Amino acid sequence: MLGQGQLAPVLEELLIGMPEGTHKTFDLEPGVGFGPRNPELVREVTRATLDDNSVPGADYKVGDLVDFAAPGGGRFAGILRELGDETCLFDFNHPLAGQPLKFEVKLISVL
Numbered sequence: 001m002l003g004q005g006q007l008a009p010v011l012e013e014l015l016i017g018m019p020e021g022t023h024k025t026f027d028l029e030p031g032v033g034f035g036p037r038n039p040e041l042v043r044e045v046t047r048a049t050l051d052d053n054s055v056p057g058a059d060y061k062v063g064d065l066v067d068f069a070a071p072g073g074g075r076f077a078g079i080l081r082e083l084g085d086e087t088c089l090f091d092f093n094h095p096l097a098g099q100p101l102k103f104e105v106k107l108i109s110v111l
Helices: 009-015 047-053
Strands: 023-028 042-046 065-069 075-083 089-091 100-106
Touching: 009 023, 009 100, 042 047, 042 075, 047 065, 047 089
Parallel strands: none
Antiparallel strands: 023 100, 042 089, 065 075, 075 089
């Protein structure tokens, strides 16, 4: 469904005006679908911050997607890149940021 925040805005724009029943594939250049990778979103987090704002007692491993509590009651997630005794390195970029995408759609209906 368009306008629900389920798709990246660029993907929604490609679907606008397509007639019902259309089946199409779009090839998007790196960074177009979910933006470019931002090196500033690769951040060190203290182990205490991880423990205080994620699932208590979780046994995290490198490569895990970790969900954090954010100030004000929100949530955000990052991929654990390094796990140390005092600090951890997280990548808070969208996992598809900076990647080329092949987007295939079959438009079932238009309401």
